[in-house]
Amino acid sequence: MAATVPSSEAVPRTAMPAHDEFGGVIGVGASRTIRAPWRPSSVSRVRRAVVADLAARDLPVSVVDEAEIVTSELVSNAIRHARPLADGTLRVRWKVKGECVEIEVTDGGGMTTPRPAPRVLWSTTGRGLRIVRSLAHEWGVAEERGGVTVWVALGGPSRRRSH
Template identity: 35%
Template sequence: MRPSFTDPVEVQMIALTKSRPQGRGPGYCQELPAARQSAEAARRLVETALSLWHLECLTDAGILVASELVTNAVTHTDSHRIRIAVRRTGERSVRIGVTDTAPMPPVPAVPAATLSTNGRGLLLVNALAERWGTELHDSGKEVWAELLSEPFQ
């Protein structure tokens, strides 16, 4: 679906998407408003990057991880803006990170016996990622997850 250039939020999201070095390997990042709707933009960024890198096998896990990390940043912090970055860390691996302004690392929920649909984001990230963690910065933190594809046959 092509973006509508009459929507100022969509134009702003497009303007802030940049391809730039993200440490080791190529990467893409996007600054977004801290709003639930930003999860969709994050999913599109991850899906596009994985397609460009021919790592479509990671798409389902990647868009779910991005969605959960963005949702956590929006729900559990008072950030006004967040930043998503996806970086290729190896031939078969990518790192997806979401930066917000909250100084405290996230606390994974304890698995409950109830059928609650809330509080399981980091449990999903843990199940899908090869590894994940948090890096604290002067202006907040980045919660990241590294995904690894199966070896190429």
């Protein structure tokens, strides 16, 4: 007769990996890509997904905090100043290598190339890319047919070079 294991001594099940609200597994793989709906509420949803994923990777808190701010700024700027990709979304990709994080936000492009606005002391808008530039080790813009990608390297250099 087979021995039974009392429930108090049951073998624990393997913990199921956590998923973000886009369905991605948190903290797994070297990179993640999500497509977010083209609407203002995507800013907070994308930010939460990026922060949850990066925090699960034991990155320095400062890098996760910077990624949170940069993600909010880039997604907000895309929705405010550009148009969606052909499928009505924007694409957000982040890649982790050691303690460095590269974040990309791709949209359908706008009327102008993304660049920091001129400094105006009393202005209540136009500081997004200035904030990004101050936090980034590197940043740049890549324009290609069908989209514009703004990318940022945090925590150290990337393989890219800013334009």
